[in-house]
Amino acid sequence: MSNKIPIIKALKHDRWVKPFLHRYKKTLILAIFLGILTFVCGAGLMFCAGFLISKSATRPENILLVYVPIVLTRAFGIARPAIQYFERIVSHNWVLRMTSKFRQKMYDALEKDAALFNSKYQLGDVLGLLSDDISHIQNLYLRSIFPMFVAWGLYAIIVISLGILSPLMGLWMLVTFGLMIFAIPIWSIVINGARQDYEKAAQDKLYVDLTDNVMGVTDWMLAGRSQEFLQLHVDSREKLLDVHQRMKKFERFRNFLMQMLFLLIVISLIIWGAAKFGGQQSLLTNWIAAFVLAAFPLNEALAGLPTAAQETNVYQKSLVRLNNLPDQKVKEKALSIAAPYNLTIQNIHYTYPHTKKEILRGINLDIHAGEKIAILGKSGAGKSTLAALLRGDRKPTEGQIDLNGIDVTKFGDQMPKYFSVINQKPYLFNTTIANNLRLGNKEASDDQLWDVLDRVGLKKTIEALPEKLETQVEEAGLRFSGGERHRLSLARILLKNTPIVLLDEPTVGLDPITEQAVIETFMKQLNGKTLIWITHHLQGIEKMNQVIFIEDGQIAMQGTPEQLWQNPRYRELKKADQGL
Structure with a gap:
């Protein structure tokens, strides 16, 4: 399976991303914890709101049965945006600190071996490295690593919590949420991976061709072939657009399946809630809406996972190219030689x-x-x-x-x-x-x-x-x-x-x-x-x-x-x- 997921293979021998994960691990753990807590508060808000709405529709025997969920609803309602805001500050602060050191490391590597690098890469490749690869690695953290860690944390909480209430329901959540968190993202990597590889390669080629042709645009014009010059780039852009449209078509179908799976989870919770809390135990029927509504905030955490996983194909290319740069751990020795110089x-x-x-x-x-x-x-x-x-x-x-x-x-x-x-x-x-x-x-x-x-x-x-x-x-x-x-x-x-x-x-x-x-x-x-x-x-x-x-x-x-x-x-x- 790892051979089908290029990012895993690239990360095995990586010396650019993993060191920063270790260096700032405390901030990273805090950001992931806050991310999980944000969705827990969202789910808690909907859980209490669902119970409150159901309970308020009946005549409560004790005002405290309504008062407690009201307080919790307010607490979760205030906590969710506050924690989310704090999580964004922590995660973006972590990423900005990381990318600052990351850029310095990359520029040091280029400066150390600039001429040798220039002999291996064309100017367009250098532009691709400087303009794309840094942002790709930054997005690897923000769009892939953070969401996946948060989703895994929520997955564990959901399966364990429901498993305690009902082992069978816990097993069902293990399967259905597992499909959303693991199966569909991996499917996206496998199906759309080749298309994204082509898109990235074509984009890099555009950089190379554009810099080459722009530098020689005068010669194109003097040769009377300016229209041909423009057509070269039009053709390249059309090919890119075609593969982009095919990717979007697949993504729409994949997102539809994600929503259908989530609908299946919601229906499952309704059926399970009715079976567990309905029937003769009418006092517990208010919990049905609580469990069902609690699932909806989780959709926000899971919906973007296939896209995040799919984008790792692009990040993998950047990661490989960065790891081909000189290793800054090897310090240049001070060499001293004396005349005569032969x-x-x-x-x-x-x-x-x-x-x-x-x-x-x-x-x-x-x-x-x-x-x-x-x-x-x-x-x-x-x-x-x-x-x-x-x-x-x-x-x-x-x-x-x-x-x-x-x-x-x-x-x-x-x-x-x-x-x-x-x-x-x-x-x-x-x-x-x-x-x-x-x-x-x-x-x-x-x-x-x-x-x-x-x-x-x-x-x-x-x-x-x-x-x-x-x-x-x-x-x-x-x-x-x-x-x-x-x-x-x-x-x-x-x-x-x-x-x-x-x-x-x-x-x-x-x-x-x-x-x-x-x-x-x-x-x-x-x-x-x-x-x-x-x-x-x-x-x-x-x-x-x-x-x-x-x-x-x-x-x-x-x-x-x-x-x-x-x-x-x-x-x-x-x-x-x-x-x-």
Whole structure:
């Protein structure tokens, strides 16, 4: 049976939901107790009201026979909303406390392994995780766990209480209420489970497709296919609507059966009450209405159980995805290494999780401290993937990359102490020049800022601005040209002063003159550091100590620029790159 109820299987090895159940168990128990007490008061109110109405219709022999149920009716009537209000405060306070810690734990997990997470999931998956999964887990408590625990508590009270009065009636309540509390909810999970799985998968796919297509909506429009773009989402929504309607049809039929079962319980109580309290014992006939009316508040507690159980199919997916996040119990060890800093790449293979395409196959490479190495190859050859592996942002499918003998993926947040990156489009934030530069070193003084600006050739340019270092760079740094943005990015790196610098095609989009000037600045200012230059053409390649060409995921050529010049293919590539 547990194989047919995914949430049970997911909870067996869960480290997200169960810890919070244990941590706040006292508040949870109080909330469940108050929930049970709310319905007990509701049933007690109707029980006393039923007795009072029946008894008032006859001539009481003693005013106390009416006075006592009047007092109890008032007591239960006041207690029920008061306890329910208190129960809502306690349960929601518990859930809000739990989800606050829950969100913190999730964000810590994402922050700890953000780049690796990004390599496994697409942006739409991340949106699904952040927007849906937290609310799903919150609803798991409020809509499923609380109602089920409350219903189980009421079930025990009903069966035991009636069982004491009449064992046969207790057994009948065990069966009928059992059908409402266990059988129909499990039936809902089994029947509607596949539909909900499809609905959740389709919704997640909509997130992925929508983010992907919205980012490329300009290309859709320029291609004259904007209507096709809209139709893709219309079709997806229609499929979702169809499965949603089938689910609703089943739910209406299921709810009808629930009400018929409850009607059967009410009729059973009337027949049992008439048999037990009717007949010659006319003084006890007033109890018939009391027992029958007491059942009606219980319907509120039980009616939502099938829906609550059915929704656990959706919660299970969220639970599995959250449990696939890094375990925060494993604390990151403080790693300390000393110069010289050497990188060793041993038999690296990498396959993309989504496409299952192997992009790197058997890469072996040694990068020594202070060495300048260029990694070349056409688009899609695996250069940027290798760069991500070197930084520890991705884990190799096979093989290992070590920094001074330690796997780079183990450095985590400590990697920026040793590794800096200048990528294709360095980003400048919409704040001052000084704030943008201090991303490299938040403690840097103004004198240090002017020094690095001088080193990258921007000091005179910044001095000419009215507000100098306090000048706003505008959104995405649009105030500056491409070459200037690259120089400002280099200034950050110089302030950070890491021993290894990776240039990930930093001159893409620059004109040849600006490109040459930027390259010369990089080479001069980064002299003495380990420099890894990812590029797709050979401009400035003669300044490197080692050059490798990656082709079809493997190293096709390797050596110094002088050694490679002896290779006819390299000479042809060099001439083609120069337009000769």
